[in-house]
Structures are given as structure tokens and as C-alpha cells.
Amino acid sequence: MNGKQLQEYFDQLDDAHGDESVSSGKRTVRKRESSRKEREARLFIRAQEVSREFRFTYKAARFEEAWLLDSLAQLADHQWIADVLRKVKGGKEASLYLCKPGGAVKSDYVAAKIYRPRALRNLKRDAEYRVGRVDLDADGTALWKEADKNAIAKRTSYGEEVRHQSWIAYEFATMELLSAAGADVPIPYAMEKNAIVMEFIGDGLQPAPMLNAVNLGHAEARRLFDRVVHNVDIMLSQDRIHGDLSAYNILYLNGGIKLIDFPQVVLPQGNPSAWRIFLRDMTRVCDYFSTQGVHCDAYKTAADLWTARGHRIVEKVHPRFLDPENPADRKMWDKR
Structure with a gap:
């Protein structure tokens, strides 16, 4: 070579x-x-x-x-x-x-x-x-x-x-x-x-599947949703936001979950976009669990977790962090 x-x-x-x-x-x-x-x-x-x-x-x-x-x-x-x-x-x-x-x-x-x-x-x-x-x-x-x-x-x-x-x-x-x-x-x-x-998260030599590839029964889906929320709250208690959380970054094995992929982790105390990123994480989580029969309000869940840890909900975002291809970001810019 x-x-x-x-x-x-x-x-x-x-x-x-x-x-x-x-x-x-x-x-x-x-x-x-x-x-x-x-x-x-x-x-x-x-x-x-x-x-x-x-x-x-x-x-x-x-x-x-x-x-x-x-x-x-x-x-x-x-x-x-x-x-x-x-x-x-x-x-x-x-x-x-x-x-x-x-x-x-x-x-x-x-x-x-x-x-x-x-x-x-x-x-x-x-x-x-x-x-x-x-x-x-x-x-x-x-x-x-x-x-x-x-x-x-x-x-x-x-x-x-x-x-x-x-x-x-x-x-x-x-x-x-x-x-x-x-x-x-x-x-x-x-x-x-x-x-x-x-x-290694897996069964023998086989890796655990991503949660996104798993269809859950209603009772299990509700239990795992609560578990994900519990983990998100632990992260907040440690001054961390995942930053890219979704069913693609959660592994499922034997009725349990493992959260993975943290290089883009966000620190809520010093990042003005922290609330928006956190809400996006919870929205993606709720998107998956809604398909599994779980009724969940992403905004309310995120707001309850956020304020319980002493954070204020701040919608203001610096323009350089807005994505012109994202309709939600364009709407935020129009409100300026």
C-alpha cells in the first residue's frame, strides 16, 4: 500500500x-x-x-x-x-x-x-x-x-x-x-x-436494532416513552442536551433502551439555542412514539422538563443559526 x-x-x-x-x-x-x-x-x-x-x-x-x-x-x-x-x-x-x-x-x-x-x-x-x-x-x-x-x-x-x-x-x-x-x-x-x-449492546454477536425499526405494543410503548423521558431528564440534571435525539439514536434490546451518539451534545446554560434544540429532540421522540399509539404532547413534555430544571423558555435565536430551508426557521425570521 x-x-x-x-x-x-x-x-x-x-x-x-x-x-x-x-x-x-x-x-x-x-x-x-x-x-x-x-x-x-x-x-x-x-x-x-x-x-x-x-x-x-x-x-x-x-x-x-x-x-x-x-x-x-x-x-x-x-x-x-x-x-x-x-x-x-x-x-x-x-x-x-x-x-x-x-x-x-x-x-x-x-x-x-x-x-x-x-x-x-x-x-x-x-x-x-x-x-x-x-x-x-x-x-x-x-x-x-x-x-x-x-x-x-x-x-x-x-x-x-x-x-x-x-x-x-x-x-x-x-x-x-x-x-x-x-x-x-x-x-x-x-x-x-x-x-x-x-x-457492546446486542444479543450474542447480533447488535441491538434501532428503536425506529421496532414496532411496540401499546403498553410497552408507553413504558419506553416514560423511560426515554426519564433519561432526557437525567441529561438535563447533568447540564446536557443530546442535540440529535430521535428513534434513530436509541437502541432497543430485551425490552430496554440505550441512548447513543453524543458528539453534538449541547450545554443548556451557555447556548442561546438550547431550548429550541431541546424542543426539537422531544418532538422527534414524540413523533416516533405517536406512531406506536402513545399520546404525547412534545411541547408540554419539553416545557415541563425544562422549567423543572430551572431553565427559562427563550424563543430568541441568533439569525446565523436559522436554516433558510426549514419552514419553522423561516417563520421565526418573519416574526422578527
């Missing part, structure tokens, strides 16, 4: 090709191209070194092996995983792999969520979620170097890498926080680079 082939694989992984803007200056273009090739070469060499020490059962697709080796090598060194058995799910932002745990975890299986290169740099309206959040480093601690903060603000290539890591760190930190608070989330075990090792 050469650097050109590895870049071809990364292009296959990313939906958006070339996340960096093209400069009119040829010198800038050459510099960025040189830096990209240097990163590719480092990854390729690292993958070749690691492959001698860490081999796995899963037969990776073309060039996928290098990506997995670079992402999981240190987790394997620290005994969080011992083998990669198969790919469970592929997505736009990350892929999930079923793994055999190492000595650090007492479980039959664990899941490794590995983010695609540059995937989180292209999240739609990411600034809306990040308002009020302190960017985190690879260890999950707040960034303190001004150079890192400035790089993020200027959206340099390095800054985008730092911001990418911050999204992943927020997901891991949120899962730790919610798990300790008693929420129904997969137990997080470890984070390294662009990978998170967590509890």
Missing part, C-alpha cells in the same frame, strides 16, 4: 472530498498538498509497524486495515481490545466494530466506534452545538494553549484536527457522565485518537 492508495481509501471514507478551501495562491496549495502527503505517509508507515504486533480476525476492506490499525493499536496495547471480529455498522460519521476485549474489560464483547477521517469537520451547523462548550483535547481536558484555540477559530488544517478531537472527547466525557448518573447509555471504557471503546 502506498500513500496514493491510502489517500484513495480516505476519499472513499469521506462523503465530502477535500475539506480544506482551495487557495488562489499556488504556494498555499502546494504547502497544503505537501502536509497532506506527509500525514498520509506517517499513517502508512505507522500501520505497517503496528501490523506486525496487532493482527485481527476481521477481513478489512480495501485499505481499511491501515485505518483500523492506526485507530486501535494503542487501545490494544492497553488491553481494552484484543481482536476485531467484524464491522457491525457503517455510517457517515463513524463505523462500529464488534471486538473481543482484552484483560482490562470483563465482558464477552466490546464495541469500537471509529470516526472517519475529517467526518466531524463537516457537521451541518456545528457552530450552533458548540456555543457555550469549551473545546477539549485528546485527554478530555479543556484546551488551554492559545495556539490551539486560535487554530480552531481560524479553521486551519491543524485547528480542524483539534476540533475533530474535541467532538470525540465530548462524546466520551458525556457517556462517562451519564453512565455514572444512571442513564441508559452504553458503558464507555476508553478513548484514543479517533476511537471510543464501549459496551
